[in-house]
Each structure stands twice: as structure tokens, then as C-alpha cells.
Amino acid sequence: MNGALYRLEATRLLRTHTLLLLLLAFTAFGAVGPLLAYSMEDLLRLADPEGELAAMDLEIPAMTAGDALGSHIELVAPLGVLLVVLVAAMALTMDSSPGRSLFYRSRVPGTARLITPRVALPALAAVLAHLVGALVAWAFTALLFDGPPLSAVMLGALMGGVYMVFVVAVVALASSLTRNALAVVGIAVLVLVVCAGVGSLPFLAEWAPGALLQGVVLPAAGAPLTDLFPAVATTVVLTAGALFLALNRTGAREV
Numbered sequence: 001m002n003g004a005l006y007r008l009e010a011t012r013l014l015r016t017h018t019l020l021l022l023l024l025a026f027t028a029f030g031a032v033g034p035l036l037a038y039s040m041e042d043l044l045r046l047a048d049p050e051g052e053l054a055a056m057d058l059e060i061p062a063m064t065a066g067d068a069l070g071s072h073i074e075l076v077a078p079l080g081v082l083l084v085v086l087v088a089a090m091a092l093t094m095d096s097s098p099g100r101s102l103f104y105r106s107r108v109p110g111t112a113r114l115i116t117p118r119v120a121l122p123a124l125a126a127v128l129a130h131l132v133g134a135l136v137a138w139a140f141t142a143l144l145f146d147g148p149p150l151s152a153v154m155l156g157a158l159m160g161g162v163y164m165v166f167v168v169a170v171v172a173l174a175s176s177l178t179r180n181a182l183a184v185v186g187i188a189v190l191v192l193v194v195c196a197g198v199g200s201l202p203f204l205a206e207w208a209p210g211a212l213l214q215g216v217v218l219p220a221a222g223a224p225l226t227d228l229f230p231a232v233a234t235t236v237v238l239t240a241g242a243l244f245l246a247l248n249r250t251g252a253r254e255v
Contacts, residue, residue, distance in 0.1 A: 030136030
């Protein structure tokens, strides 16, 4: 039965083109980010046809590979994460329909068996999309700049994938608090925004889950990926806690 649930969730991701759309979105982020960094000077010139900025003698630093990869992450952090939230919410809000909820719960013994595929496969899809986006970002960065080694960038992207799993776990927890899909998205986004706000505090920055997205950028900046180990530890603990609470609350919920 558990294998059938995984196949069912995989089929849903494929037949609804959810996985394809997620991959295409992250691929676009990977291409647009470096292109924006490379074209920054031209864009500023178009935005300032009268040359007022030049007259002010403002020095605009030359864009680097780190800036190109950073532009990619600036797109992934708000837009990519929001897409992952939406994908996870579609999978985890089965209780929004009493009929569908009763159908699944009457046929699947145990909440864990019911919820786990709907967490694991969207999380896997999110990680895969993030890796594809990082690969495309590296390719454009290497083409337009002197890019860092591919292996280092992809290893950093894997650390960013840990954050994507955390995002799905937050959605799972939100879905255990309310049946409404829109409310689930709102709660999850609010939690992630609060986490980002806490992570902006200097003494907590290295422990914040959102810091893991910088794993793609660190190789270009010459910083070791070991700097992200505190964030990895925090994220793993928070992910496990969110999933534990989600399973318990969903199991106790009445249909």
C-alpha cells in the first residue's frame, strides 16, 4: 500500500505537469540571474538616459561570478520558495475536502503512511529543481564570467536543498493546523518570513535555515561550505520537529 501511495503521488506530480513547471521555473531563475548581473551596466544606462548618475560620479563596481550566482539566489529566495510552498500545499491539503479526506483515511492505516509520500516527493521535486537551477546558473556564470568549480557549486546547492526540505516540512505543519489551502500557504509563508527576519540578526545569521541558499554563492566568494554547518544543524532539527508535530496533529484531526 505504501508503495502505491508513492506511485500515486509521483503520478500526480507528472500528470499535472507540476514537476515540469517547477523545473522550468528554476531553470529560468538560473538563466536570468547571471544574465541580469552581466547586463547590469547596460540596464543602468537604459534607466539613466540623461547620464545623471554618471554626472554624480558614482562608481559602479564590476559584476563578478559571485554577483551572478547571487542574482540567481535573489530570485530563488522569494519566488522559488513560494513555488515550492504552493506545490507542497497542493499535495498536503487533502483534508480541505471532507470526501477526499474520508476516502484516503478509510483506506490507509496510519497517518504517517498517508502523509509521508506527500512530503517526500514534493521535497524531492523541490531539491531536484533547485539543483537544476544551480546547474543552469553555474553554466551561464561560467559562460559570462570566470565561474567557480562546478563540484563546489553543486555541493553548495545540495545544502540549499536541505532548506527546500525544511520549506516542505513547514507546509506540512501548516496543513495540520488548518484545512483551508489558502490559509496553509499564508501560514507557511509567514513562518518562513519570520525565520528570514530572525536570520537577519547578526548573532543568529549563521544558524538561520535561509543561510543555506547561499551555498551556491560561497564557492565564488572563496568561502568554505563548512561555514554553513551551523545552519544545516538548525535546519535538520527544525525540519524533524515540524514533521513530528505535523504527523501527530494530522493523526489526531477528526475528518
